[in-house]
Amino acid sequence: MIPDLGKYADTVLWSYVVSIGLLIVLVGFSVIRGRKVRAEMEKVEQRMTRNG
Protein backbone atom coordinates (compact mmCIF):
# COMPACT_ATOMS: atom_id res chain seq x y z
CA MET A 1 0.00 0.00 0.00
CA ILE A 2 2.72 2.48 1.03
CA PRO A 3 4.88 3.41 -1.97
CA ASP A 4 8.55 2.43 -1.96
CA LEU A 5 10.23 5.42 -0.34
CA GLY A 6 13.72 3.92 -0.58
CA LYS A 7 16.43 5.00 1.83
CA TYR A 8 14.49 8.15 2.81
CA ALA A 9 11.42 6.29 4.11
CA ASP A 10 12.00 7.37 7.73
CA THR A 11 12.51 10.99 6.71
CA VAL A 12 9.29 11.19 4.69
CA LEU A 13 7.14 9.24 7.14
CA TRP A 14 8.34 11.26 10.15
CA SER A 15 7.50 14.49 8.31
CA TYR A 16 3.96 13.30 7.69
CA VAL A 17 3.48 11.93 11.22
CA VAL A 18 4.74 15.13 12.88
CA SER A 19 2.79 17.51 10.60
CA ILE A 20 -0.53 15.65 10.55
CA GLY A 21 -0.20 15.02 14.29
CA LEU A 22 0.28 18.75 14.99
CA LEU A 23 -2.70 19.64 12.76
CA ILE A 24 -4.92 17.09 14.55
CA VAL A 25 -3.83 18.45 17.96
CA LEU A 26 -4.58 22.04 16.81
CA VAL A 27 -8.05 21.20 15.47
CA GLY A 28 -8.80 18.95 18.47
CA PHE A 29 -7.85 21.55 21.08
CA SER A 30 -9.75 24.28 19.19
CA VAL A 31 -12.94 22.20 19.04
CA ILE A 32 -12.71 20.99 22.67
CA ARG A 33 -12.15 24.53 24.00
CA GLY A 34 -14.88 25.89 21.68
CA ARG A 35 -17.45 23.41 23.01
CA LYS A 36 -16.43 24.02 26.63
CA VAL A 37 -16.72 27.81 26.30
CA ARG A 38 -20.06 27.57 24.46
CA ALA A 39 -21.51 25.31 27.19
CA GLU A 40 -20.20 27.62 29.91
CA MET A 41 -21.72 30.69 28.20
CA GLU A 42 -25.11 28.99 27.95
CA LYS A 43 -24.93 28.06 31.63
CA VAL A 44 -24.07 31.62 32.69
CA GLU A 45 -26.79 33.11 30.44
CA GLN A 46 -29.42 30.72 31.85
CA ARG A 47 -28.39 31.54 35.41
CA MET A 48 -28.59 35.27 34.74
CA THR A 49 -32.01 34.92 33.07
CA ARG A 50 -33.28 32.90 36.07
CA ASN A 51 -31.94 35.45 38.54
CA GLY A 52 -33.37 38.33 36.48
Next chain:
Amino acid sequence: MSIAAKANALWEYANPRKFLATSERVLPFFWITSGACLVVGLVWGFFFTPDDYKQGSTVKIIYLHVPAALMAINCWLMMLATSLVWLVRRHHVSALAARAAAPIGIVMTLIALATGAIWGQPMWGTWWAWDPRLTSFLILFLFYLGYVALWEAIEDSDTAADLTSVLCLVGSVFAILSRYAVNFWNQGLHQGASVMRAGAITGTDTEEKVSNIYFYPLLLCIVGFVLLFIALVLYRTGTEIRARRIKALLTRERVNG
Protein backbone atom coordinates in the same frame (compact mmCIF):
# COMPACT_ATOMS: atom_id res chain seq x y z
CA MET B 1 -23.31 47.88 -4.89
CA SER B 2 -20.37 50.31 -5.14
CA ILE B 3 -16.94 49.39 -3.76
CA ALA B 4 -17.34 51.96 -0.96
CA ALA B 5 -20.71 50.46 0.02
CA LYS B 6 -19.21 46.94 -0.05
CA ALA B 7 -16.32 48.10 2.14
CA ASN B 8 -18.78 49.66 4.57
CA ALA B 9 -20.83 46.43 4.64
CA LEU B 10 -17.66 44.64 5.87
CA TRP B 11 -17.75 46.65 9.11
CA GLU B 12 -21.08 45.00 9.97
CA TYR B 13 -19.02 41.94 10.91
CA ALA B 14 -17.45 43.98 13.71
CA ASN B 15 -20.74 43.26 15.48
CA PRO B 16 -20.09 40.03 17.45
CA ARG B 17 -23.65 38.70 16.92
CA LYS B 18 -23.46 39.25 13.16
CA PHE B 19 -19.98 37.67 13.09
CA LEU B 20 -21.13 34.59 15.04
CA ALA B 21 -24.28 34.14 12.92
CA THR B 22 -22.35 34.41 9.63
CA SER B 23 -19.44 32.23 10.73
CA GLU B 24 -21.84 29.48 11.95
CA ARG B 25 -23.42 29.50 8.49
CA VAL B 26 -20.19 29.32 6.46
CA LEU B 27 -18.08 27.11 8.76
CA PRO B 28 -19.38 23.72 7.47
CA PHE B 29 -18.31 24.74 3.96
CA PHE B 30 -14.76 25.60 5.11
CA TRP B 31 -14.35 22.46 7.28
CA ILE B 32 -15.54 20.13 4.50
CA THR B 33 -13.66 21.74 1.59
CA SER B 34 -10.43 22.07 3.59
CA GLY B 35 -10.62 18.41 4.64
CA ALA B 36 -11.37 17.31 1.08
CA CYS B 37 -8.54 19.37 -0.46
CA LEU B 38 -6.03 18.16 2.14
CA VAL B 39 -6.97 14.48 1.84
CA VAL B 40 -6.97 14.52 -1.99
CA GLY B 41 -3.82 16.68 -2.21
CA LEU B 42 -1.82 14.66 0.31
CA VAL B 43 -2.93 11.26 -1.03
CA TRP B 44 -2.18 12.41 -4.60
CA GLY B 45 1.22 13.76 -3.59
CA PHE B 46 2.24 10.88 -1.33
CA PHE B 47 1.00 7.90 -3.37
CA PHE B 48 0.83 9.06 -6.96
CA THR B 49 3.84 11.29 -7.65
CA PRO B 50 7.26 9.90 -8.59
CA ASP B 51 10.53 10.40 -6.72
CA ASP B 52 12.63 13.40 -7.73
CA TYR B 53 15.83 12.62 -9.65
CA LYS B 54 17.91 14.61 -7.12
CA GLN B 55 15.99 14.45 -3.84
CA GLY B 56 14.44 10.99 -4.13
CA SER B 57 11.28 10.41 -2.12
CA THR B 58 11.99 13.39 0.20
CA VAL B 59 10.32 15.58 -2.43
CA LYS B 60 7.01 14.37 -0.93
CA ILE B 61 7.70 16.57 2.12
CA ILE B 62 6.98 19.59 -0.11
CA TYR B 63 3.20 19.01 0.26
CA LEU B 64 3.41 19.84 3.97
CA HIS B 65 6.47 22.09 4.22
CA VAL B 66 5.55 24.72 1.62
CA PRO B 67 1.85 25.22 2.57
CA ALA B 68 2.74 25.37 6.29
CA ALA B 69 5.51 27.93 5.66
CA LEU B 70 3.16 30.03 3.50
CA MET B 71 0.48 29.98 6.18
CA ALA B 72 3.00 30.77 8.94
CA ILE B 73 3.82 34.04 7.17
CA ASN B 74 0.32 34.87 5.97
CA CYS B 75 -1.18 34.18 9.40
CA TRP B 76 1.05 36.90 10.85
CA LEU B 77 0.04 39.27 8.02
CA MET B 78 -3.63 38.57 8.80
CA MET B 79 -2.90 39.33 12.47
CA LEU B 80 -1.20 42.55 11.35
CA ALA B 81 -4.30 43.61 9.37
CA THR B 82 -6.70 42.85 12.23
CA SER B 83 -4.37 44.50 14.77
CA LEU B 84 -4.34 47.67 12.65
CA VAL B 85 -8.16 47.58 12.53
CA TRP B 86 -8.17 47.32 16.33
CA LEU B 87 -5.70 50.20 16.76
CA VAL B 88 -7.58 52.46 14.32
CA ARG B 89 -11.25 51.54 14.77
CA ARG B 90 -11.32 49.75 18.17
CA HIS B 91 -13.43 46.81 16.96
CA HIS B 92 -13.13 44.03 19.55
CA VAL B 93 -13.81 41.25 17.02
CA SER B 94 -10.69 42.20 15.06
CA ALA B 95 -8.48 42.06 18.18
CA LEU B 96 -10.02 38.70 19.12
CA ALA B 97 -9.48 37.39 15.58
CA ALA B 98 -5.76 38.21 15.88
CA ARG B 99 -5.64 36.46 19.26
CA ALA B 100 -7.45 33.43 17.82
CA ALA B 101 -5.05 33.20 14.87
CA ALA B 102 -1.80 33.21 16.87
CA PRO B 103 -1.83 29.54 18.00
CA ILE B 104 -2.56 28.53 14.40
CA GLY B 105 0.52 30.50 13.35
CA ILE B 106 2.57 28.75 16.03
CA VAL B 107 1.57 25.32 14.71
CA MET B 108 2.19 26.32 11.06
CA THR B 109 5.64 27.71 11.90
CA LEU B 110 6.44 24.60 13.94
CA ILE B 111 5.43 22.33 11.03
CA ALA B 112 7.55 24.40 8.62
CA LEU B 113 10.57 24.30 10.96
CA ALA B 114 10.18 20.59 11.82
CA THR B 115 9.65 19.37 8.25
CA GLY B 116 12.45 21.69 7.12
CA ALA B 117 14.84 20.15 9.65
CA ILE B 118 13.77 16.58 8.80
CA TRP B 119 14.14 17.34 5.07
CA GLY B 120 17.40 19.24 5.54
CA GLN B 121 19.20 16.42 7.34
CA PRO B 122 19.55 14.08 4.34
CA MET B 123 19.73 16.88 1.71
CA TRP B 124 22.11 19.37 3.39
CA GLY B 125 23.72 16.99 5.88
CA THR B 126 22.45 19.03 8.84
CA TRP B 127 19.23 19.50 10.80
CA TRP B 128 19.79 23.22 11.21
CA ALA B 129 21.89 26.04 9.79
CA TRP B 130 21.95 29.73 10.70
CA ASP B 131 20.74 30.51 7.21
CA PRO B 132 18.82 33.81 6.65
CA ARG B 133 15.48 32.13 5.93
CA LEU B 134 15.71 29.52 8.69
CA THR B 135 16.83 32.11 11.23
CA SER B 136 14.07 34.59 10.35
CA PHE B 137 11.53 31.75 10.62
CA LEU B 138 12.85 30.84 14.07
CA ILE B 139 12.54 34.50 15.15
CA LEU B 140 8.99 34.58 13.73
CA PHE B 141 8.20 31.49 15.85
CA LEU B 142 9.54 33.24 18.96
CA PHE B 143 7.43 36.31 18.11
CA TYR B 144 4.33 34.08 17.96
CA LEU B 145 5.17 32.66 21.41
CA GLY B 146 5.75 36.17 22.78
CA TYR B 147 2.45 37.37 21.28
CA VAL B 148 0.44 34.57 22.96
CA ALA B 149 2.34 35.03 26.25
CA LEU B 150 1.57 38.79 26.23
CA TRP B 151 -2.17 38.15 25.76
CA GLU B 152 -2.13 35.72 28.67
CA ALA B 153 -0.04 37.96 30.92
CA ILE B 154 -2.29 41.05 30.87
CA GLU B 155 -5.58 41.01 32.78
CA ASP B 156 -7.30 43.91 31.02
CA SER B 157 -8.23 42.72 27.53
CA ASP B 158 -8.16 46.18 25.90
CA THR B 159 -4.65 46.85 27.20
CA ALA B 160 -3.60 43.37 26.06
CA ALA B 161 -5.05 44.05 22.60
CA ASP B 162 -3.15 47.38 22.40
CA LEU B 163 0.20 45.91 23.42
CA THR B 164 -0.09 42.77 21.30
CA SER B 165 -1.04 44.92 18.30
CA VAL B 166 2.17 46.92 18.70
CA LEU B 167 4.14 43.66 19.06
CA CYS B 168 2.45 42.44 15.88
CA LEU B 169 3.59 45.55 13.99
CA VAL B 170 7.20 44.98 15.10
CA GLY B 171 7.07 41.24 14.31
CA SER B 172 5.85 41.95 10.79
CA VAL B 173 9.43 42.79 9.85
CA PHE B 174 10.33 39.14 10.50
CA ALA B 175 7.24 37.81 8.75
CA ILE B 176 8.31 39.70 5.61
CA LEU B 177 11.97 38.76 6.12
CA SER B 178 10.96 35.07 6.33
CA ARG B 179 9.57 35.37 2.83
CA TYR B 180 12.27 37.52 1.23
CA ALA B 181 15.39 36.70 3.30
CA VAL B 182 16.76 34.57 0.45
CA ASN B 183 16.48 37.52 -1.94
CA PHE B 184 17.94 40.07 0.50
CA TRP B 185 20.98 37.98 1.44
CA ASN B 186 22.08 35.80 -1.42
CA GLN B 187 23.66 33.17 0.84
CA GLY B 188 22.72 30.20 3.00
CA LEU B 189 21.46 26.71 2.28
CA HIS B 190 17.78 27.38 1.64
CA GLN B 191 16.83 27.76 -2.01
CA GLY B 192 14.92 30.74 -3.36
CA ALA B 193 11.23 30.67 -4.27
CA SER B 194 10.48 27.94 -6.77
CA VAL B 195 6.71 27.74 -6.41
CA MET B 196 5.10 31.12 -5.71
CA ARG B 197 7.15 33.03 -8.29
CA ALA B 198 5.26 34.68 -11.12
CA GLY B 199 7.96 33.86 -13.67
CA ALA B 200 8.12 30.23 -12.54
CA ILE B 201 4.39 29.75 -12.88
CA THR B 202 4.11 31.41 -16.29
CA GLY B 203 7.35 29.82 -17.48
CA THR B 204 8.89 33.17 -18.51
CA ASP B 205 12.03 32.86 -16.40
CA THR B 206 14.88 30.44 -16.77
CA GLU B 207 15.41 29.48 -13.12
CA GLU B 208 14.54 25.99 -11.93
CA LYS B 209 10.87 25.62 -10.97
CA VAL B 210 8.74 22.88 -9.46
CA SER B 211 7.63 20.40 -12.12
CA ASN B 212 3.88 20.28 -12.87
CA ILE B 213 3.82 16.66 -11.61
CA TYR B 214 4.47 18.03 -8.12
CA PHE B 215 2.89 21.46 -8.62
CA TYR B 216 -0.79 20.44 -9.01
CA PRO B 217 -1.06 18.31 -5.83
CA LEU B 218 0.98 20.99 -4.05
CA LEU B 219 -1.50 23.66 -5.18
CA LEU B 220 -4.35 21.53 -3.81
CA CYS B 221 -2.55 21.19 -0.47
CA ILE B 222 -1.96 24.97 -0.36
CA VAL B 223 -5.69 25.58 -1.00
CA GLY B 224 -6.47 23.02 1.74
CA PHE B 225 -4.19 24.78 4.24
CA VAL B 226 -5.72 28.19 3.38
CA LEU B 227 -9.27 26.86 3.84
CA LEU B 228 -8.30 25.10 7.09
CA PHE B 229 -6.78 28.34 8.33
CA ILE B 230 -10.01 30.26 7.54
CA ALA B 231 -12.13 27.57 9.24
CA LEU B 232 -9.93 27.60 12.35
CA VAL B 233 -9.80 31.40 12.57
CA LEU B 234 -13.60 31.69 12.26
CA TYR B 235 -14.19 28.93 14.81
CA ARG B 236 -11.58 30.15 17.29
CA THR B 237 -12.69 33.80 16.97
CA GLY B 238 -16.22 32.64 17.85
CA THR B 239 -14.78 30.95 20.94
CA GLU B 240 -12.90 34.13 21.94
CA ILE B 241 -16.08 36.22 21.48
CA ARG B 242 -18.01 33.83 23.76
CA ALA B 243 -15.20 33.78 26.35
CA ARG B 244 -15.27 37.60 26.38
CA ARG B 245 -19.04 37.57 26.85
CA ILE B 246 -18.73 35.13 29.79
CA LYS B 247 -16.23 37.50 31.41
CA ALA B 248 -18.57 40.48 30.87
CA LEU B 249 -21.60 38.58 32.25
CA LEU B 250 -19.71 37.40 35.35
CA THR B 251 -18.49 40.96 35.99
CA ARG B 252 -22.08 42.25 35.68
CA GLU B 253 -23.28 39.50 38.04
CA ARG B 254 -20.65 40.43 40.63
CA VAL B 255 -21.49 44.15 40.39
CA ASN B 256 -25.23 43.46 40.80
CA GLY B 257 -24.48 41.26 43.83
